[in-house]
Amino acid sequence: MxxxxxxxxxxxxxxxxxxxxxxxxxxxxxxxxxxxxxxxxxxxxxxxxxxxxxxxxxxxxxxxxxxxxxxxxxxxxxxxxxxxxxxxxxxxxxxxxxxxxxxxxxxxxxxxxxxxxxxxxxxxxxxxxxxxxxxxxxxxxxxxxxxxxxxxxxxxxxxxxxxxxxxxxxxxxxxxxxxxxxxxxxxxxxxxxxxxxxxxxxxxxxxxxxxxxxxxxxxxxxxxxAISGTQTVVVLEEVNDDILNAIKAVNPKDIKRDGNKLIIDVNNPEKETPVIINAIVSAGGKVISANRIGASLEEVYLKLVKE
Amino acid sequence: MRKSTLSWSRSETMKFWKAWIIAKKDLSILKRRKTLVGLIMALPLALGIALPSLTYYLMIRRNIPLSMATELLASFAFFFMIIAALLPLYISSYSLVGEKIEKSLESLLVTPVTDEEILIGKYIGAFLPMIISIYLGEIVFMALADFLTFTKLGYLFYPNWSFGIAMFIGVPLAIIYGISFSVLVSSKVNSVQSAYQIGATSLIPFYVLYVMGEINLISLTSSTNILLISAGLLIAVVILYLVSKKTFNREKIIMEWK
Missing domain, CATH: 3.40.50.300 (P-loop containing nucleotide triphosphate hydrolases)
Known part of the structure; x- marks a missing residue:
């Protein structure tokens, strides 16, 4: 063009x-x-x-x-x-x-x-x-x-x-x-x-x-x-203490629970998210979906202009 | 690194019709400013009535000699030249500073218009109402002066050569001089008030000439002197226009006009 x-x-x-x-x-x-x-x-x-x-x-x-x-x-x-x-x-x-x-x-x-x-x-x-x-x-x-x-x-x-x-x-x-x-x-x-x-x-x-x-x-x-977020939303069939303890053992930054939905914040999503999913499955959890939350344009913008 | 310059518009030839469009726009805006129009029309008209009335009063009530009365009448030609230089301050100061205030000049400068077209447009837009108003005042002045003094003088004092030269050469040049001065000033200041105040200094040469006339150093009733003053105005007009054109810096206008 x-x-x-x-x-x-x-x-x-x-x-x-x-x-x-x-x-x-x-x-x-x-x-x-x-x-x-x-x-x-x-x-x-x-x-x-x-x-x-x-x-x-x-x-x-x-x-x-x-x-x-x-x-x-x-x-x-x-x-x-x-x-x-x-x-x-x-x-x-x-x-x-x-x-x-x-x-x-x-x-x-x-x-x-x-x-x-x-x-x-x-x-x-x-x-x-x-x-x-x-x-x-x-x-x-x-x-x-x-x-x-x-x-x-x-x-x-x-x-x-x-x-x-x-x-x-x-x-x-x-x-x-x-x-x-x-x-x-x-x-x-x-x-x-x-x-x-x-x-x-x-x-x-x-x-x-x-x-x-x-x-x-x-x-x-x-x-x-290009500047993705660091949070991943994992939807499980059921959330129990074993699963939560297994996730905590990986040391994520934060875990938020909303029913069977977990919002997990990590420092390095590329490395840590697969480890967390693995830990959930090992603790007997059944993962329905796992999606990384993308950064909004606002976050991208703020990150870029602050750099 | 290249020095920052902006003289793009100067390569284009001036289109007079574009200047006329700018002038017509300024006249349309002026028409809506009724107080300003009233002032512009009233001042020469007031002079046209007051000056013959004063002469008549002095002739009838104070019995001044006829020679003094005719000298007085003749000197009024210069008064109209002073007014011609003064009044454009009100219009032309507004015409550029007004564009600053309304922030409309950026939109105008982005059109394919040259500096000359803008400046000439501003000149015409200020000149036309001025010349109409002053000629109206002068016509009333001559008619009333003749009406009031005819019986005493025994002849019609007006029209005469001296007043004719002042009216058709001196007054238009004085108007253009006043416009040139205030266009130059108003491109440098940010308020109409400042433009009036600084622009008023353009009248200093007229005051000096008036004082010189009063102390008989120069005769302001002589046709030759009116012509010489007009020539001086012409030179001043050419210099002021060239300076305005040279200093009409689009970049400065855009960056510094707040």
């Missing part, structure tokens, strides 16, 4: 502070890629470099075949991308329609297509009926929707979204997430900055964990698998 975004050794230094340190990643066409990281991890700086608002101190990125460090390339990139910034940045006294008309004109859309797109996208986000209301009177969710429509108005191939659901209520956030998933169906490439793990897990095809440096890049499932 073609790489729509290809960042190579991107670095940005502000004075004595390195905001983004030598990061490389690529985003395929039609992929949703999430940049996940704590506050101050360099997510916004990365997006700003990719949409040519600030220049990298070193390194480069190619978007749709154009280099962000190249003057003419940057202008072509701006035509090709849509940005949903951290702050909606709409003209509050103007109506939603006038805001979108203005930005449509700045993107040099012909009159017919511009009006068609304003109508199409405002209908998509259920704001067509409110198009003539001043944006200042809108709720945060509605403003965010208008900001997303603004980013879509010129039908960009690439969408860069900086925390698109931050400060939104759950319903509004779900609406935005559904819209982003719809955009992927339409074949657009989406790069999302977020510190919302649940959101990243639900939407992103791949996730890059960023903490100034890019710590890991993979699918949410692979990240979870």
């Amino acid at each position: 073609a790489k729509t975004i290809d960042a190579r050794n991107l670095t940005r230094i502000f004075g004595d502070t390195t905001a983004v340190d030598n990061i490389s990643f690529s985003v395929d066409e039609g992929e949703i890629f999430g940049l996940l990281g704590p506050n101050g991890a360099g997510k916004t700086t990365t997006i700003r470099m990719l949409c040519c608002l600030i220049s990298p101190t070193s390194g480069s990125a190619i978007i749709g075949g154009y280099n962000i460090a190249d003057r003419e390339g940057a202008m072509n990139i701006r035509r090709m991308i849509g940005l949903v910034p951290d702050n909606v940045g709409l003209y509050e006294t103007l109506s939603a329609y006038d805001n979108l008309e203005f930005f449509g004109k700045m993107y040099e859309l012909p009159d017919g297509l511009r009006r068609e797109n304003v109508e199409k996208y405002l209908k998509l986000v259920d704001l067509w009926d409110k198009r003539d209301r001043a944006v200042g009177s809108f709720s945060k969710g509605m403003k965010q929707k208008v900001a997303i429509v603004r980013a879509l108005i010129h039908d960009p191939k690439v969408l860069l979204m900086d925390k698109p659901t931050v400060n939104l209520d759950p319903e509004a956030a779900k609406g935005i997430r559904d819209l982003i998933l719809q955009l992927r169906k339409d074949g657009r490439t989406v790069l999302i900055n977020t510190h919302n793990l649940d959101e990243a897990q639900r939407m992103c095809d791949r996730i890059g964990v960023l903490k100034t440096k890019l710590i890991a890049v993979d699918t949410p499932q692979n990240l979870e698998r």
Whole structure:
């Protein structure tokens, strides 16, 4: 699959502070890629470099075949991308329609297509009926929707979204997430900055964990698998003291009993879990199932950013 | 390691229609700020009524000599130039600082727009309401001055060359000078208040000229002097525009505007 975004050794230094340190990643066409990281991890700086608002101190990125460090390339990139910034940045006294008309004109859309797109996208986000209301009177969710429509108005191939659901209520956030998933169906490439793990897990095809440096890049499932949990759930036909004593003899970190289900926590699951299962069977236990509890993305994330 | 620079937009040719779109957007926003529009329209209009009324009062009640009355009337041309340099502070300070406050500039800068298109758009958006308001004030001023002084003077004082030069050359240049100064200032500060305060220093040359006129070092009623002052304004406008363009740093704007 073609790489729509290809960042190579991107670095940005502000004075004595390195905001983004030598990061490389690529985003395929039609992929949703999430940049996940704590506050101050360099997510916004990365997006700003990719949409040519600030220049990298070193390194480069190619978007749709154009280099962000190249003057003419940057202008072509701006035509090709849509940005949903951290702050909606709409003209509050103007109506939603006038805001979108203005930005449509700045993107040099012909009159017919511009009006068609304003109508199409405002209908998509259920704001067509409110198009003539001043944006200042809108709720945060509605403003965010208008900001997303603004980013879509010129039908960009690439969408860069900086925390698109931050400060939104759950319903509004779900609406935005559904819209982003719809955009992927339409074949657009989406790069999302977020510190919302649940959101990243639900939407992103791949996730890059960023903490100034890019710590890991993979699918949410692979990240979870890579850092598995240390607990195993063993379901037995019957649990008795002999079985519990046999397990305790192996010295696990913790044992929790819930009826015939045991949750056993060990230091080294690869080595200790087979020994425990063996001990259970030797004590006369009949094992119905044994499953290791995988780490949640949250655990993976916390582990990665703390390292 | 490459030095961080950002001058991407400068390779593109300026599209005047884009500047016009930005200006129209600024005018739409201004239209909704009724207090600001009221102030912009009221001040020249108030001068247009107050100055002829004052002249009339001095002529009728204080019996000042006709030569002094005509000298006074002629000097008002410079008043309108001062107002022309002052009023743009209110609009153009808001036009850039307002974008900072609404955080809308990031969204604008990410569109394929050049620095020149943004700056020229801001200039036009501030110039048009100013010129309309000041010309309206000047027309009222001339009409009222002629109406009130005709019987005493025996002729229509306005229009005359000196006022014509001030109106059609001095005033537009003074407006552009005021806009240039406040655009430059407002790209460096973070509040409309600061932009007003620092921008007000742009009037110092006008005050100096006014004082020089008062102590007879210069005649502010002479067509030649009005032309010379206009030439000085033109030079200042060109310098300020070039400095604004040079110092309009997208990266700084994005990183430092809070």
